[in-house]
Amino acid sequence: MSWRAITYDWSQVRAFLATAEEGSLSAAARALGQTQPTLSRQVTALETQLGVTLFERGPRTMILTESGREMLVHARAMRDSAMKLSFIASGQSEEISGEVSITSTDLFAVHTMPPILRALREEHPNLRIHVLTSNQLQDLTRRDADIAIRHTRPMQAELIGKQVGTIDAYLYAHRSYLDHKGRPETPADLAQLDFIGFEAANVVLPVLSSMGLPASEANLPITTTSGPLYLELVKSGLGISILTRDAVEAVEGMEKVFPDAEPIEVPVWLVTHRELRTSRKIRVVFDAIADGLRKEL
Structure with a gap:
């Protein structure tokens, strides 16, 4: 040359x-x-x-x-x-590699994340994904996780979020509970029935109130922070729940309490720290999850 x-x-x-x-x-x-x-x-x-x-x-x-x-x-x-x-x-190969942590509620992760993670692994085999299944909001400002799937808009200035869709939830109960307690015909009938609380009473009661349903802490004899346990409690006939169709479709004996009722629309937000959004690795995973959730929801 x-x-x-x-x-x-x-x-x-x-x-x-x-x-x-x-x-x-x-x-x-x-x-x-x-x-x-x-x-x-x-x-x-x-x-x-x-x-x-x-x-x-x-x-x-x-x-x-x-x-x-x-x-x-x-x-x-x-x-x-x-x-x-x-x-x-600089040691920054165009190949996407390293660890990215994602936090999500456990029931939501079970029903949505496997196909999304499979596609990510096929596209980026050197990427390591750590999924934190918790119903407590991980503090992204402290970097407890890189990306969070949440059901409320992020309010902190240092966080950025994108609403990727909504999921439809309904009031469900197991057949055994309704056979024992009776099937309510009007919202007023719910005042005499039990609900399973998720996380705490202050999470469930506002949702019921927004639907015009009479309920108080007296209607929540059991609460849990575990999604799988929440589902098991409902399957065991211990009360009424707020669940998505995906969560109950494989559970025999689950019934909608009001079959013709409009769904409870639960927003799905994808959130990350503003500074992390400049990382190519985080952007790739963030966008892949967003695309995957849009297809799933």
Whole structure:
């Protein structure tokens, strides 16, 4: 190879590429963090070295010549190779790898996460996913988890979220409970029945109140923070629950308390820390979960 034939340097090519893609020297200078005169000198030097005119210069714009358009194809290839070299040099291979932690309620994770994680593993085999199944809100501001699936909009300024959909929930009870206590015909009948509390009374009661259903802490003889136990308590005929169709479809004997009632719409939010969103690894996982949940919900 004749090394002496390469008489220009990468900074000149980068100046040309930025000017071509940004459309003007001023815009390219802002993108590269350089001054406009410096950038202009680099472009002119490249034209001199190559012996061609790359731009037709207007008062506000730089228009590529035919030689410039041909050069642009090769400059972009050089840019891509230079980026790969930078990734390797800094230990940041374009391959997505390392650990990402996700927190979700346990019942929701059971019914939605397996196909999403399978697709992620197939696409990025060196990625390690740690799923924290908890019904307590993990503190993303303290980095207890990288990404959270929540059912309320994030309120902290340092968190960013995207609502990816809603899930429909209904009042369910096991046949054995309804056979014993009777099937309510009106909301007023619920005042005499038991509900299984999830996390605490202050989580369930506002939902029931928003539906116009009379209930108080006296209607919640049992509460739990465990999703699987919550489902087992309902299966055992201990009270009425608020559950999604996915959670009960494989459970024999579960009935909707009011078959014709409108669903309780539960929002699904995907949340991460604002700073982490700039991480390519986090962005890839965040977007994959968002796409997967949209298909699942």
